[in-house]
Amino acid sequence: AQSVTQLDSQVPVFEEAPVELRCNYSSSVSVYLFWYVQYPNQGLQLLLKYLSGSTLVKGINGFEAEFNKSQTSFHLRKPSVHISDTAEYFCAVSDSYNQGGKLIFGQGTELSVKP
Amino acid sequence: DTAVSQTPKYLVTQMGNDKSIKCEQNLGHDTMYWYKQDSKKFLKIMFSYNNKELIINETVPNRFSPKSPDKAHLNLHINSLELGDSAVYFCASSQGGKLFFGSGTQLSVL
Numbered sequence: 001a002q003s004v005t006q007l008d009s010q011v012p013v014f015e016e017a018p019v020e021l022r023c024n025y026s027s028s029v030s031v032y033l034f035w036y037v038q039y040p041n042q043g044l045q046l047l048l049k050y051l052s053g054s055t056l057v058k059g060i061n062g063f064e065a066e067f068n069k070s071q072t073s074f075h076l077r078k079p080s081v082h083i084s085d086t087a088e089y090f091c092a093v094s095d096s097y098n099q100g101g102k103l104i105f106g107q108g109t110e111l112s113v114k115p
Numbered sequence: 116d117t118a119v120s121q122t123p124k125y126l127v128t129q130m131g132n133d134k135s136i137k138c139e140q141n142l143g144h145d146t147m148y149w150y151k152q153d154s155k156k157f158l159k160i161m162f163s164y165n166n167k168e169l170i171i172n173e174t175v176p177n178r179f180s181p182k183s184p185d186k187a188h189l190n191l192h193i194n195s196l197e198l199g200d201s202a203v204y205f206c207a208s209s210q211g212g213k214l215f216f217g218s219g220t221q222l223s224v225l
Contacts, residue, residue: 034214041218041219042218042219043119043207043218044216045216046213046214049213088156090158103160103214105158105159107155108156108157108158
């Protein structure tokens with residue numbers, strides 16, 4: 001069975017500081033990994049995804065994530081955050097990127113950027 | 116021009132009532148989903164349809180019944196609402212491993 005653990009429920013950080021949101025997964029099959037962002041009172045939007053190939057994945061809004069198979073991690077990073085990055089971030093894993101694949105979400109990490 | 120739209124945005128109702136949430140996507144995707152987000156923001160898949168056919172049905176009470184009249188629509192009907200059904204329900208569609216979410220329906224059962 002697949003599962004996702006986000007190691008921090010809340011991450012407070014000052015504006016322009018770097019940030020890392022941690023995600024570990026477990027899976028017995030090939031994995032496809034995703035990070036989604038949820039702004040207040042909105043649905044989720046895809047930040048980035050790892051399907052195959054380069055382990056460093058770049059996404060929107062300056063975010064990037066690194067797939068580390070040996071450590072079963074997919075941590076999200078941004079070198080300099082803005083106030084507008086304040087949101088809930090979800091890591092997710094799927095066993096298929098074809099139609100009908102089931103996405104398993106982590107518990108979410110609340111990123112709070114302070115001026 | 117909204118890609119995945121769901122209605123209503125807010126739904127407040129009494130215990131025991133029956134209610135429906137509608138979802139439509141104009142992206143031409145074959146696969147649609149319903150997710151439930153609880154008060155701790157935990158997201159869990161409920162159902163998935165591919166081309167009007169049910170392919171994922173998680174351990175959801177029988178009171179919840181999805182209906183897909185065509186591949187652009189996936190509605191969720193809930194019978195005999197209970198307090199524990201209070202949550203935000205998200206519809207989504209997918210293409211190439213990417214999920215597109217609606218803005219959610221906040222259901223409050225009193």
